Every structure is written in C-alpha cells, then in structure tokens.
Amino acid sequence: MLVKTFGSAVYGVEAITITVEVNVTEGLHTFVVGLADNAVKESIQRIESAIKSNGYYMPRTKVIVNLAPAGIRKTGSAFDLPIAIGVLAASEQMPEPELLKEYMIVGELGLDGSIMPIKGALPIAIQARKKGFKGLIVPKDNGTEAAMVNHLKVYALGHIREVIGFFANPSSAKPVCVDTRSDFYSTPPSELDFSDVKGQESIKRAMEISAAGGHNLILVGPPGAGKTMLAQRLPTILPPLSLQEALETTKIHSVAGKLPVNTRLLSQRPFRSPHHTISGSALVGGGSIPQPGEISLAHNGVLFLDELPEFSRGTLEVMRQPMEDRRVTISRAKISVEFPSSFLLLASMNPCPCGYFNHPERECLCPPGAVAKYLNKISGPLLDRIDLHVEVVPVPYAQMAEQRRGDSSKVIRERVVGAREIQRKRYEEAGSIYCNAQIGSRLLRQFCKIDSAGEELMRKAMEKLRLSARAHDHILKVGRTIADLAGSEHIKPLHIAEAIQYRSLDREAWAG
Numbered sequence: 001m002l003v004k005t006f007g008s009a010v011y012g013v014e015a016i017t018i019t020v021e022v023n024v025t026e027g028l029h030t031f032v033v034g035l036a037d038n039a040v041k042e043s044i045q046r047i048e049s050a051i052k053s054n055g056y057y058m059p060r061t062k063v064i065v066n067l068a069p070a071g072i073r074k075t076g077s078a079f080d081l082p083i084a085i086g087v088l089a090a091s092e093q094m095p096e097p098e099l100l101k102e103y104m105i106v107g108e109l110g111l112d113g114s115i116m117p118i119k120g121a122l123p124i125a126i127q128a129r130k131k132g133f134k135g136l137i138v139p140k141d142n143g144t145e146a147a148m149v150n151h152l153k154v155y156a157l158g159h160i161r162e163v164i165g166f167f168a169n170p171s172s173a174k175p176v177c178v179d180t181r182s183d184f185y186s187t188p189p190s191e192l193d194f195s196d197v198k199g200q201e202s203i204k205r206a207m208e209i210s211a212a213g214g215h216n217l218i219l220v221g222p223p224g225a226g227k228t229m230l231a232q233r234l235p236t237i238l239p240p241l242s243l244q245e246a247l248e249t250t251k252i253h254s255v256a257g258k259l260p261v262n263t264r265l266l267s268q269r270p271f272r273s274p275h276h277t278i279s280g281s282a283l284v285g286g287g288s289i290p291q292p293g294e295i296s297l298a299h300n301g302v303l304f305l306d307e308l309p310e311f312s313r314g315t316l317e318v319m320r321q322p323m324e325d326r327r328v329t330i331s332r333a334k335i336s337v338e339f340p341s342s343f344l345l346l347a348s349m350n351p352c353p354c355g356y357f358n359h360p361e362r363e364c365l366c367p368p369g370a371v372a373k374y375l376n377k378i379s380g381p382l383l384d385r386i387d388l389h390v391e392v393v394p395v396p397y398a399q400m401a402e403q404r405r406g407d408s409s410k411v412i413r414e415r416v417v418g419a420r421e422i423q424r425k426r427y428e429e430a431g432s433i434y435c436n437a438q439i440g441s442r443l444l445r446q447f448c449k450i451d452s453a454g455e456e457l458m459r460k461a462m463e464k465l466r467l468s469a470r471a472h473d474h475i476l477k478v479g480r481t482i483a484d485l486a487g488s489e490h491i492k493p494l495h496i497a498e499a500i501q502y503r504s505l506d507r508e509a510w511a512g
Helices: 043-053 080-090 097-102 120-129 140-146 160-168 181-185 202-213 229-234 245-253 279-286 314-315 320-323 371-375 379-385 408-425 441-445 453-465 469-485 494-503
Strands: 004-011 014-025 029-034 062-068 103-105 135-139 153-157 217-220 303-304 328-331 334-338 343-350 386-389
Touching: 004 080, 004 097, 004 120, 014 080, 014 120, 029 043, 043 080, 062 080, 080 097, 080 160, 080 181, 097 103, 097 160, 097 314, 103 120, 120 135, 120 140, 120 245, 135 140, 140 153, 153 160, 153 245, 181 245, 202 229, 202 343, 202 386, 202 408, 202 441, 202 469, 217 229, 229 303, 229 343, 245 334, 379 469, 408 469, 441 469, 453 469, 453 494, 469 494
Parallel strands: 004 103, 029 062, 103 135, 135 153, 217 343, 217 386, 303 343
Antiparallel strands: 004 014, 014 062, 328 334
C-alpha cells in the first residue's frame, strides 16, 4: 500500500515541503531513496525500535521510502516522525490515512517513541501555512516556537502514541495558542543601563551616534578603561525591534538551534560576542549543509569583537563583503544558501601590545614600531569600513566617586529613535534602507550636501589624515546622523568637524 505524508527541510533561513512516500509491497529489505544523508538513513533503526516499543510491528516485506523532490539533499533527523507514521499507515496499522495529507509532520524519534525537538520549527511553520496545510505536528518542546505563526493550527505532541491517537481522533489534542503581539510587547527591560557608566561622556556620545545612524564603531583604549562595559550597553539604546524584525531574527536563531526550549519571539536585539579564536566558517556560516554564523545570528543587532587584533586576519577578512552587502552567500558543490547579516559592528582593542600607548599616567613599554605593527594586524580595507574610531581613556577617581548619574539608556534611546524616524521618512522611497549607514553613492549626493565651509574642512581633513574615498563618504554619513540628532535639515561645518574627529585613529595619525 502506498501512503504519502509531508515533512519539511530547512535550507538557509527558509523551509521547503518534502513529500514522504512510503510503499509497503512484496519483497525484502527497507530502502530510503531521494538523496538522503546518513542521519536520514539511520532513522530506520530508530523508527523500528519506536514502533515495536509501542505494540506495533515493522513490516518484514519490502518497504520503500522516497523523499521528494529527489534532487534536493535531505539531512537531519526531523524526518523520523513522518516516515514512521507513513510506515504505520502503509501497513494498515493506523486508521484514517486520508487525514495525513492535511498535516505537515516533523520530529525526531527516540527508541521508546518519544519525540525529540528539532531545529528550524519556525520557518517550517511558516512554510506549512504558506502551502495551505490545515495543521502542523511538531515536538512538544517546539510547540511555542511554531505557534508564533498565525492562521495555522500547531499541535505539540511528545510521543508517537499521541500522534497515532491524533489521527484516530483529531479532537484528542488541542492546538497551541500563543498571543505573539502580547508576548512581544511585554518584554521586561534590560538590566544593563548607560546610567551605570561613570564619566566617558564623549564615548557615550559616539555610541549614540553609532546607534542613531547604524554606524560601525571601534573603541581603542587601555585595559580596564570600560570598553566592554560600554559595548554591552549599546543594544539598550538601539531602536526597539519591529515585529517583522523580531520574526526574522527569531527565524535565524531557530535554524541555528540557538533558541531555548519553549522560547517565544525574540524581542530584544541580539548581542553576539564570539571569542577571538573563532574560525572563519563559524563567523560567517558554513558546513556541508550551510548553517548561519555569528554575523547572521547578530542580524538586526550588534556583533561585538573584543580584542580585534587577536582575531585571525583571514577570519576578519571574510567579513568585508557581508558588511557591505548586509547578507552572506555560502556556496557548496550542490547547494548555495543566503543568510541575512545586517548587523552593527562594534569592536574594541588595546592601542598596543602592552596596552598603554597614549595612556595619561602609565608609560608604554613597547619597542619602536610596535604600535604600527599591532594596528597592522587589522587590514586597511576592514578598518576603512568602520565609521567611528574612538579613543577610550581611563575614568579619573573623582568622576568615579561622583553620585550624579548620566543619561539613562531610556533617555538616549528616545533621541536615537527620533533620529531614526527622520531617516525612515527620508529614505521611505528608497526601498530597504532605514538608516544613514546604509545609503549608497546616489543617495549620498542627494542627502549629504555640505556648504563651502564644510567642503574646505573636508579637504583639509582628507589631506592631513590621508583618508580614502570610502572614509570621505563615511564622514558625510556620520555628519548626516549628527545633524539628524540635532534636528538640523542641513549638515553644518560643526557636524562635519565632529564627524572628522571620529576618524582620528586612522593608521597614519594613530601610529605616528
């Protein structure tokens, strides 16, 4: 008897529908065809054990399992449950096989028939709704995640007996209900706040500009100056995620298997801080079946690279194109997938190997040329893509002892949101652009015009600091953001002057 069930496979951040055809006929042996990898072929052993453990039998005749479309490689253990249900239906051990065509089924089976969680439940649920399935059956631990998709009945079941019982009597299980909007807007505030940071007003100003315009930022300073403390608080002043951004971010984390059990929609911007020993593949994504890397997990959030020169140069270089394109394409012999990677890069580093170059009180112990050599660990093209270069100096004790608190993250965020709203209206006809850092050459000429005084200031800075054409454009973009924060329609020389000061750590000026 031939029976069809429906599962799903995830490629990139999207899912596709897989038809699982099971035919029990005369002959011997079990065959799994349709370009299945070892994890799928091994499922037959798990399926047989799960079926027998629950009082059913595995057919001793010929069983052919076909996963269509056959030209796409199938990987992972999410096909265990649809194959098992197909085997039971094809061997006439289940009633009502006609119901199978109305539901998509995914899940990994334990030897006792328990259903284990899978990766990518959210994009699978989106695909099930798109293809018009009446419902989706997922592991119990994935129920909340999949139920975030509206207009789709999601049944979270924990054992194969429950799935068999469901198809015998669909009213035996109730769909999972999640109020996505209510959960999204009831997120508790972050425990981190900029008011906790004493002093460092100039650094806070630079981070406010970074958040307001989506500009990449590097902090250079000695150990203990507060670089990491400041970096961890940057997400608290970024504009809140929109519902669409939250769904997109959650989908990426779902595909990567980074969502905790019963997690609902991610409502806070991600903050990813990989260790400097990370490989290029882990940073940008990779694998035989490509998985998202850290730059994609930081999508719509912040990627913090602490001690930037300690990262492998080759690892850092692979970020250059994704930083420009805001997406990364990973190609393999039989597959090519694309992951979004629109992140704000925040980096920190010591100014030299000993860490005390330009320190106001401690002497640098590095030999001549060590500062330039240390900075040269970061390539010029990568450093050129970082809009704001800021020097962090230690906070004097007098400022640390002050009782006065600076602006809170809430106050700074309100200014950032105001500037972003100006940019949203300005670029609403430009498509997917939503902040100044993303504009190209055409929009730059249109919206970042400066007067003759500003042009003269820019000319002197270009000559003195030997800046590149890309750095010139970055200064204009930063100047545009500073003007937006000030509520100014035009970029004034004062705004250009402040933007130029954030390029003062370019290699010629910094290393002498």
